[in-house]
Amino acid sequence: MKKILILLLFLSVLLNAKTITATYKISYGIFGELGVAKTTLEVFEDKTYKIKVHAFATGFAKFLSSNKEEFYESYGIIKNNLLIPNKYITITNNDYKKRKKTYTFDYKKNQITLEIYEKKLITKYNEDFQKIKTWEENSSKEFSNFFAQNDLLSLFFNITQVVPSFEKGNNYTFKAIGANKENGKLDIIIPKNEAYKELEKSLNTKNKKFIVSVHQKIFSSSNGELFISLNQEGFCDKAVLKDVLIFGDITGEMINFKINKG
Numbered sequence: 001m002k003k004i005l006i007l008l009l010f011l012s013v014l015l016n017a018k019t020i021t022a023t024y025k026i027s028y029g030i031f032g033e034l035g036v037a038k039t040t041l042e043v044f045e046d047k048t049y050k051i052k053v054h055a056f057a058t059g060f061a062k063f064l065s066s067n068k069e070e071f072y073e074s075y076g077i078i079k080n081n082l083l084i085p086n087k088y089i090t091i092t093n094n095d096y097k098k099r100k101k102t103y104t105f106d107y108k109k110n111q112i113t114l115e116i117y118e119k120k121l122i123t124k125y126n127e128d129f130q131k132i133k134t135w136e137e138n139s140s141k142e143f144s145n146f147f148a149q150n151d152l153l154s155l156f157f158n159i160t161q162v163v164p165s166f167e168k169g170n171n172y173t174f175k176a177i178g179a180n181k182e183n184g185k186l187d188i189i190i191p192k193n194e195a196y197k198e199l200e201k202s203l204n205t206k207n208k209k210f211i212v213s214v215h216q217k218i219f220s221s222s223n224g225e226l227f228i229s230l231n232q233e234g235f236c237d238k239a240v241l242k243d244v245l246i247f248g249d250i251t252g253e254m255i256n257f258k259i260n261k262g
Contacts, residue, residue, distance in 0.1 A: 018043060022235060023256040034061040034250070041157065047078045051153045066094040072178075074153040076105075082158050088151035088177050096121045103144065103151065103177050112144040112177060145182060152178030155186070166208055168192040179214050187213040202240045202249070203229045 020041045026034045037055040044050075056062075056069035070092050076085035088103040098119040103112050118138045123131055150158065155176040163172055169192040175184035189211040191199055199209050208230040231237040235257065241250040 019260040021256070021258050021260075022254055024236075024239075024252045025255050026250065026252045028250045031060065033059050037252070043078065048076065049078055049083055050075055051083075051157065053153065066096055068092070068094040072153060074151050076154065082161055083154040084149070085151045085154045085177075088153070090178065105149075107149075110147045112147055114142050114144050116140045116142075144177065146175065146184050148175035148177050148184045150174065150176045152176045152186075155179075159188070163188055166190055166210060168196055185214075187211075189213060199227055202227050202242065203238055205229045205238060207231055207237065 021038065023036065023038045025036055028034050035055060035057045037053060039051065039053045042050045051072075051074040053072040054069070055072075057065045057067070062068070071090070073087075073089040073091075074083070074085050075087045076083055078084070086105050088105075090101045092099045100117045102115045102117075104115075105112055116139065120136050121133055122136050123133050126132055155162070155174055162174070164170075168190055170190045172188040174186050174188070176186055177184060179186040190196075190209075191211060196209075199211065203209055210228055212226045212228055214226075225242060227240040227242065228236055229238040231254075235254070237254045239252040
């Protein structure tokens, strides 16, 4: 569920707004609803920002995933109408394990520090052979394999600023923490001809459309290609992850959107 939930937040943003919230419902073929993702962007008077995303499984997916939920957070400053991250956090929880990753950006050294904290529920036996459940904790610190000036959230909110043109046939490559774990590579593809017709058919909208490729396997979609539609405000209103296993597409649709200028 992780990638589809986070990629649904492929948004641009009105940076003079105080708070923006958007909620998405994710569904998968005959299985129906898989989960819900809610994102909140706060912009402060001192030109700093905070993005928080809460994604959680619902229905049958909630049972299968042992109450899985995920959190994504980006903190940083706003400069030249762009979000520039200082810290990016991902948290994954279920009934049996918890994992937190904290990425800290150092622009002077072109270096990103990664701190990992894990907590797992394990079963042990005492002297009387009775089961005892206990949490085992581990932590580590390392450097990311690459440097990027965006995390996944900041890039997605910056998208209409950093993509020069959405004309058919244009392709763009970016790097972001949270995308491909080896090199951060992420492509924005605006197809043409028959490929564009397929994009139109899948999204069934007249809005601005493009493809996001994160170059890693997602739900057996080998290259992780996500079809995206932007509404008139520049926000993702629909996303489709194509041809997942034998059951069709995973679809995410916006069900609530609010701007509060404070």
